[in-house]
Amino acid sequence: MKKIILFVFALAVFGMAGAQTAVTTPAQLTCEYRTTPLGIETTTPRFGWTFNTALQNQSQSAYELVVTEGPSTSVAKVVWSSGKVHGDENIQQVYNGEPLKAFTRYYWKVKTYDAHDQPSAWSADTWFETAMLNPDDWKAQWIGDGSKPFVQDEDFYKDDPMPLFRKELNVKSTPVLARLYIAGVGYYEAYLNGHKVSDNMLDAGWTTYKKEVLYVSHDITPLLKPGSNVAGVMLGNGWWNPLPLRLFGRFNLRNAQQTGRPCVKAEIHVTYADGTTDVITTDDTWQTTPGPVLRNNVYLGEHHDARREVKNWNTTSPGGAWKNATLVTGPAGELHPQMQPPIKVTTVLKPIKILQVKPGLYIADMGQNFAGVARIKVKGKAGTKISLRYGEALMPDGTLNYLTTVAGQLKEIWRMNGGPGAPPTAWQQDSYTLKGSGIETWNPRFTFHGFRYVEISGWPGKPTVNDIEGLRMNTDLTPVGEFACSNDMFNAIHKAVQWTFLSNVFSVQSDCPGREKMGYGADMVVTANAYLYNYDMSQFYSKAVRDFADEQQPDGGITEIAPYTGIHDKGLGGESGPLGWQLAFPYLQKQLYEFYGDTRIIAAQYSRVQKQLAFLQDNAIDGLFHWDISDHVALDPKPEALSASAFYYHHAVLAAEFATILKKQADAEKYATLAKQIKTRIAEKYLVPNTGRFDNGTQSAQLFALWYDLSPEKEKTFQALMGEFARHKDHVSSGIFGVMMMFDVLRESGQNEVAYRIANQKDYPGWGFMLKEGATTLWESWEYPDNAPSQNHPMFGSIDEWFYRALLGINPLEPGFKKIQIKPQPAGDLTWAKGSFTSIHGKIVSDWKKVGDRFQLTVSIPANTAAEVWVPNKPGVQVREGGAPIDPQSGIKTLRNEGGYSVLSVPSGEYHFEGTDGKN
Numbered sequence: 001m002k003k004i005i006l007f008v009f010a011l012a013v014f015g016m017a018g019a020q021t022a023v024t025t026p027a028q029l030t031c032e033y034r035t036t037p038l039g040i041e042t043t044t045p046r047f048g049w050t051f052n053t054a055l056q057n058q059s060q061s062a063y064e065l066v067v068t069e070g071p072s073t074s075v076a077k078v079v080w081s082s083g084k085v086h087g088d089e090n091i092q093q094v095y096n097g098e099p100l101k102a103f104t105r106y107y108w109k110v111k112t113y114d115a116h117d118q119p120s121a122w123s124a125d126t127w128f129e130t131a132m133l134n135p136d137d138w139k140a141q142w143i144g145d146g147s148k149p150f151v152q153d154e155d156f157y158k159d160d161p162m163p164l165f166r167k168e169l170n171v172k173s174t175p176v177l178a179r180l181y182i183a184g185v186g187y188y189e190a191y192l193n194g195h196k197v198s199d200n201m202l203d204a205g206w207t208t209y210k211k212e213v214l215y216v217s218h219d220i221t222p223l224l225k226p227g228s229n230v231a232g233v234m235l236g237n238g239w240w241n242p243l244p245l246r247l248f249g250r251f252n253l254r255n256a257q258q259t260g261r262p263c264v265k266a267e268i269h270v271t272y273a274d275g276t277t278d279v280i281t282t283d284d285t286w287q288t289t290p291g292p293v294l295r296n297n298v299y300l301g302e303h304h305d306a307r308r309e310v311k312n313w314n315t316t317s318p319g320g321a322w323k324n325a326t327l328v329t330g331p332a333g334e335l336h337p338q339m340q341p342p343i344k345v346t347t348v349l350k351p352i353k354i355l356q357v358k359p360g361l362y363i364a365d366m367g368q369n370f371a372g373v374a375r376i377k378v379k380g381k382a383g384t385k386i387s388l389r390y391g392e393a394l395m396p397d398g399t400l401n402y403l404t405t406v407a408g409q410l411k412e413i414w415r416m417n418g419g420p421g422a423p424p425t426a427w428q429q430d431s432y433t434l435k436g437s438g439i440e441t442w443n444p445r446f447t448f449h450g451f452r453y454v455e456i457s458g459w460p461g462k463p464t465v466n467d468i469e470g471l472r473m474n475t476d477l478t479p480v481g482e483f484a485c486s487n488d489m490f491n492a493i494h495k496a497v498q499w500t501f502l503s504n505v506f507s508v509q510s511d512c513p514g515r516e517k518m519g520y521g522a523d524m525v526v527t528a529n530a531y532l533y534n535y536d537m538s539q540f541y542s543k544a545v546r547d548f549a550d551e552q553q554p555d556g557g558i559t560e561i562a563p564y565t566g567i568h569d570k571g572l573g574g575e576s577g578p579l580g581w582q583l584a585f586p587y588l589q590k591q592l593y594e595f596y597g598d599t600r601i602i603a604a605q606y607s608r609v610q611k612q613l614a615f616l617q618d619n620a621i622d623g624l625f626h627w628d629i630s631d632h633v634a635l636d637p638k639p640e641a642l643s644a645s646a647f648y649y650h651h652a653v654l655a656a657e658f659a660t661i662l663k664k665q666a667d668a669e670k671y672a673t674l675a676k677q678i679k680t681r682i683a684e685k686y687l688v689p690n691t692g693r694f695d696n697g698t699q700s701a702q703l704f705a706l707w708y709d710l711s712p713e714k715e716k717t718f719q720a721l722m723g724e725f726a727r728h729k730d731h732v733s734s735g736i737f738g739v740m741m742m743f744d745v746l747r748e749s750g751q752n753e754v755a756y757r758i759a760n761q762k763d764y765p766g767w768g769f770m771l772k773e774g775a776t777t778l779w780e781s782w783e784y785p786d787n788a789p790s791q792n793h794p795m796f797g798s799i800d801e802w803f804y805r806a807l808l809g810i811n812p813l814e815p816g817f818k819k820i821q822i823k824p825q826p827a828g829d830l831t832w833a834k835g836s837f838t839s840i841h842g843k844i845v846s847d848w849k850k851v852g853d854r855f856q857l858t859v860s861i862p863a864n865t866a867a868e869v870w871v872p873n874k875p876g877v878q879v880r881e882g883g884a885p886i887d888p889q890s891g892i893k894t895l896r897n898e899g900g901y902s903v904l905s906v907p908s909g910e911y912h913f914e915g916t917d918g919k920n
Contacts, residue, residue: 301430
């Protein structure tokens with residue numbers, strides 16, 4: 001009997017253990033990279049999921065996915081059942097069911113099978129919802145207030161009250177579902193029954209309006225009530241109705257983009273319990289009247305007269321004189337849903353102090369440089385006008401230094417003319433005129449600024465720190481990265497990078513939030529990976545790729561900036577930009593593939609990449625290029641011709657890679673041959689034989705040669721680079737491309753000690769110097785910017801990529817981090833570093849510390865992935881895991897010893913490795 005009981009008990013334990021080995025229920029289900037997308041237009045959405053499990057060695061061998069029209073009950077209509085699909089893919093799984101219908105919520109769930117073919121439970125239902133699936137689904141019309149466009153440039157600078165629109169609608173019973181689909185250009189705020197429909201700011205995102213216009217889907221079910229309701233819309237100018245401001249005295253955005261008067265196109269869809277629906281659309285039955293926003297511009301600011309506010313304008317019984325709206329043409333671009341996250345207020349800052357610098361003139365110090373606006377709470381007499389002027393720094397006498405944020409460098413002291421009617425100095429300034437009724441709270445709606453300091457004038461009495469707040473605004477990106485280490489300066493740099501990055505995502509990744517606010521291609525190239533390690537950029541960068549595609553010129557060239565603003569410095573003819581800036585178009589596609597396994601965007605843009613490369617081939621001279629902006633803001637002379645040819649080579653390499661990914665073998669061979677020819681030609685022209693030196697031999701030149709693997713004398717080229725570092729006493733002298741390349745080259749060559757010394761410098765030039773000078777965001781220049789360059793510029797933020805790739809050692813070995821390398825490279829006096837990156841497959845952790853001569857490394861590898869883990873260790877010493885020798889049954893295998901590391905093959909799970917650090 002005892003034997004039987006023990007046998008049964010053993011079976012039970014074995015059964016429990018077997019159950020535990022199964023992959024747990026899928027979690028973090030996404031459709032088109034989002035958890036529950038409210039309005040999508042693709043008819044073949046892509047699904048993905050991760051796994052929440054602490055168990056080791058977990059992998060998926062198959063999955064089943066079911067999509068239903070309605071919650072997945074026995075009565076729900078199944079529109080797609082994948083059946084059991086064998087394979088380990090859990091990302092980018094494409095819908096293959098019945099044609100999807102517009103304006104429909106679909107539910108889906110997934111079940112997975114582990115390596116032993118044991119099924120998980122079905123996941124909980126999640127959903128996605130379609131919006132308009134083709135242009136004919138739109139029934140609404142563009143409407144405006146009937147105002148005529150200005151003819152004279154100077155008239156654009158006069159008061160021009162922004163329109164309000166309203167529509168009374170009757171809801172026959174309590175709705176079970178209600179949606180607002182709205183495109184308002186330039187920006188809009190939408191209301192129902194006096195309530196703003198969301199906390200989004202500056203909707204919708206900036207695009208090339210002649211090609212694409214974004215609309216936003218809002219769930220308004222809680223805001224509608226049976227009976228009478230009122231919909232209201234307030235419009236701003238945004239980028240659709242810019243001023244004819246000649247930025248840099250030359251570039252007028254109105255000449256580069258389609259523009260017009262503010263207008264709106266919207267539909268409200270209401271579904272009732274009995275299945276009937278109502279659709280209310282914008283048309284000429286909507287009513288309009290001028291609102292209190294007298295002037296607004298993304299550069300110069302916003303001016304609001306509260307005395308002109310229309311009482312109850314977005315509820316019943318409104319005041320004011322109303323007239324019918326006017327049907328207008330609107331933008332020419334196709335309407336598409338806004339898939340990137342909206343702009344929101346993500347942090348509220350209080351001033352650390354307010355100083356009086358002159359009678360009636362005050363400076364509020366927010367203690368932090370950032371992008372957004374100020375919000376004030378004030379009480380005073382009607383007609384009192386408060387002015388707010390913004391800047392990043394102070395003059396020596398304590399007054400505001402606005403010079404680093406002046407739009408397009410239009411400064412009176414520089415005598416640069418912004419055109420008829422333009423202000424002598426194009427600073428950032430808002431104003432609010434009180435209505436005189438108790439405490440009034442206000443912030444601008446249709447602009448944003450880059451600032452740390454706010455100059456306040458006209459305040460009734462004396463403002464206090466409780467009367468003003470800073471509203472940090474940015475595209476509400478999901479954080480995916482964490483980093484900290486024993487070097488406090490690196491932690492401070494990491495913090496400054498985050499503030500800088502978030503200051504420059506206002507639906508486009510900008511160069512700075514004050515002076516230009518534009519999507520420069522090179523700025524994206526040099527910081528894309530740093531952004532991707534810190535934030536979910538899947539939909540944001542997908543939009544950026546479309547922005548560049550929308551601006552592709554008829555001859556195939558890509559613009560320097562997207563959306564295009566007229567700037568094409570050292571371009572290749574027509575409106576195309578310089579090579580390093582054109583590179584953003586294919587480069588961002590490659591990064592979306594590397595980080596998210598996204599091949600769809602490569603397929604969608606492939607013909608445009610081909611057209612771009614054909615344009616470059618046609619414009620090459622002797623097979624190379626000879627001019628470019630090059631390594632922007634380098635301190636040494638820039639290797640302009642070398643960098644131009646290297647960027648040309650990069651375009652060819654990417655085209656070959658894309659052709660390979662898309663299985664276009666003939667194209668892949670053709671572009672690979674072109675790349676090889678360019679590479680050979682570069683070495684022939686720019687390598688000084690038997691020296692390793694390229695072109696002018698600067699840090700920039702050597703880094704371009706090494707990063708692109710151009711040198712047939714690689715060791716000598718590397719030694720020449722080391723000589724340049726020594727000449728500069730381990731300080732950086734390169735620009736934005738060279739800095740990014742430097743960290744890669746040193747990391748990949750096992751010279752992270754050199755990278756550490758350069759990154760750790762506290763004097764000029766370097767990141768430590770910026771911090772020592774009081775920077776809270778990164779500068780546009782290595783020198784302190786006090787009158788021209790911005791103090792909030794992301795382009796030197798590639799150091800943050802180094803924190804993840806080298807100090808934490810987290811790198812992809814396969815697209816989407818399906819296979820991961822964790823190779824921490826401790827350097828300098830670092831004693832610990834810890835952090836994580838949440839990939840599309842799940843959270844990856846690298847956490848290490850030195851304890852005596854022991855190197856302790858904790859890693860976490862997501863389920864259904866595997867890793868190559870490099871543990872610093874002396875040759876001949878066995879790595880331990882969990883305090884004991886590695887269990888042969890654990891799935892961990894020792895691959896080799898290399899360069900002071902024991903290299904392990906590690907399945908998913910959490911592990912605690914320990915090696916003997918040979919450096920101690």
